[in-house]
Amino acid sequence: MANIQVRPANSKAEKKEFMNLPFKIYKDNSYWVSPLLMDMRKIFGISTMADRLIEGNKPHPFFEYGQMQLFSAFKNGKIVGRIAAINNDRYNEYHPEEGGTGFFGFFECINDQEVANALFDKVKHWLQLRQLTKMQGPASPSSSYDFGLLTEGFNDLPRVDMPYQHEYYQHLIEGYGIPMRQEMLAYKMDAETIFNNEKLKRGAALVKKRYNVEIKAIDMDNLPTEVQKIKQVYNTAWEDLWGIVPLTDAEIDAYAEKFKLIAIPEFIPFIYVNGEFAGMAVALLDFNFILKDLKGNLFPYGYKIFTDKSKVEWMRVVLLGLLPQFQGKGLDAVVYLHLVEEGLKRGFKYCEGSYILKENEAMNRGMRAVSAVPYKEYKVFEVEI
Secondary structure, rough: OOOEEEOOOHHHHHHHHHHHHHHHOOOOOOOOOOHHHHHHHHHHHOOOOHHHHHHOOOOOOHHHHHEEEEEEEEEEEEEEEEEEEEEEEEHHOOHHHHOEEEEEEEEOOOOOOOHHHHHHHHHHHHOOOOOEEEEEOOOOOOOOEEEEEEOOOOOOOOOOOOOOOOHHHHHHHHHHHEEEEEEEEEEEEEHHHOOOHHHHHHHHHHHHHHHHEEEEEEOOOHHHHHHHHHHHHHHHHHOOOOOOOOHHHHHHHHHHHOOOOOOOOEEEEEEEEEOOEEEEEEEEEEEEEHHHHHHHOOOOOHHHHHOOOOOOOOEEEEEEEEEEHHHOHHHHHHHHHHHHHHHHOOOOOOEEEEEOOOOOOOHHHHHHHHHOOEEEEEEEEEEOO
């Protein structure tokens, strides 16, 4: 019988060991891309002096309303797995009907069911002590960040800010007895195919004329005001969708700060109907093909790696939201066509739209209308505890 121990990771050395485990888990995988370690150090509370000079000394905004305990698993003295137990007060505030949901996140493990079981047992016990009645995940640390487990599309790099895991992780989760709760899709759009879709272009032109649609790029010189519009859309356009929790001001500000250096204003279009603000979209350049070789470290290269956009082939539509009164009018097709046209000007070939709930037929119908095809799948798992 193997000697398996699961221990809290509380000290700086233990958290660093927790953070670095994926480099062992994926050492023979050619698709996994390490997140920026600067971001990981911030969320795990072990930021360096250099990190703080860049990002400031504020804690990660999740901890304004959430708590997290890290656990590492050891087999015969060697680290072989990790997991975080997470209590998200904000989620339960907005979803009281669920009776108290806790989360597991940052799950990484060798292909060993005993090790996985020991990790999930720790999380379940930690959540039960806090009177939570469900365990859901992976959410790292919440649905507003890395959410879901990749279950289809393993032979491809993840797009920017999207998770990637081993195929066997699903078997470990289900093997513990945590069934699937929700499915999400990522769609692939070929820029040339969309641009040459005459039916789509005619339809978009009709919508623009009918509703007097105007598209304006985000004003980077007036970012605080523009961010307020983003907050308005994020916290109203998707409020009825499963798993959504409104972002705090600190979270949206942190996102704006994180991505402003790689933002292209034309890829963050604001939509106006008859002069009235109707919604917006955010598309990010996919630099993962560069980040893959950096192993999570920006330095010594620094942010200059993001200045050469000539080799970028992908962009990812992270958000496309319309205020409720403007939904169902075909404005999404206008926005996608705008993004594709701007992408083609810069030599981009592909666009990903993600995440989209599999049960959200309106969004899936809209994706099919712009010639997009589902090419990756993610699942969220949940069990009564």
